Amino acid sequence: MDATLKETIKLFKGIVVLDILLIAVLFILRKLDLAMLQGILIGSIYALLNFRLLAVSINRAVTMSPARAQMFAGISYFGRFALSAVIILAAIKVDYINALGVIIPMFFPKVIIIGSAIKRKS
Numbered sequence: 001m002d003a004t005l006k007e008t009i010k011l012f013k014g015i016v017v018l019d020i021l022l023i024a025v026l027f028i029l030r031k032l033d034l035a036m037l038q039g040i041l042i043g044s045i046y047a048l049l050n051f052r053l054l055a056v057s058i059n060r061a062v063t064m065s066p067a068r069a070q071m072f073a074g075i076s077y078f079g080r081f082a083l084s085a086v087i088i089l090a091a092i093k094v095d096y097i098n099a100l101g102v103i104i105p106m107f108f109p110k111v112i113i114i115g116s117a118i119k120r121k122s
Contacts, residue, residue: 039101
């Protein structure tokens, strides 16, 4: 199993834990409804997909010449950024998905990566 797949699996586990924590907090605050659950599911799936797309593009870029890799990385970044915008705008437009529920899980990979770096350092 390659390193990026191992990291993706670790990230998946972390996202599930953070999803459960988010759902528990929203339940306690009485802010949990079907639209929020659908948003959390969509945001979590997209966060994992976005991380995987990043890993695949980095693996491809390291095999290219520096100039070509820089162009490829820029195009890949813009594509992932545009896809994020489309997902968020779609969540805002439709009534049956909570946009905040989509946006919050998009930050989970950053939380997990920073948390694991802090854990490794201590």
